[in-house]
Amino acid sequence: MKVNVTLDDALMERIDSYADxxxxxxxxxxxxxxxxxxxxxxxxxxxxxxxxxxxxxxDNGKLxxxxxxxxxxxxxxxxxxxxx
Numbered sequence: 001m002k003v004n005v006t007l008d009d010a011l012m013e014r015i016d017s018y019a020d021x022x023x024x025x026x027x028x029x030x031x032x033x034x035x036x037x038x039x040x041x042x043x044x045x046x047x048x049x050x051x052x053x054x055x056x057x058x059d060n061g062k063l064x065x066x067x068x069x070x071x072x073x074x075x076x077x078x079x080x081x082x083x084x
Contacts, residue, residue: 005030043081046074 007015019029053067053074063071 039081042077046077050074 015029016026018024019026022029024032049070053070056067057063
C-alpha cells in the first residue's frame with residue numbers, strides 16, 4: 001500500500017542515512033520502525049497488565065480464573081517476543 005507522509009527534512013536525512021548504512025530501502029526502514037514501535041507499545045501494555053494482575057493477587061491472596069487467563073496471555077506474548 002502506498003502512503004504519503006510529510007516528514008521534517010532533518011528526520012528524512014537521518015532515515016536515509018540509516019537505511020543506506022544498513023542496506024535498507026526507505027520504505028523498509030519505515031516499515032521496520034513502525035513494527036518495532038507497535039511491538040514496544042504492546043509490550044508496555046502487557047507489562048502494565050502484569051503489574052495489575054500481580055497487585056490483584058497480592059490484594060486478594062489468591063489467583064482467580066480471569067487473572068490466570070491474563071497471565072497466560074502475557075506468557076504467550078513473552079514467548080513470542082523473547083527468544084529462549
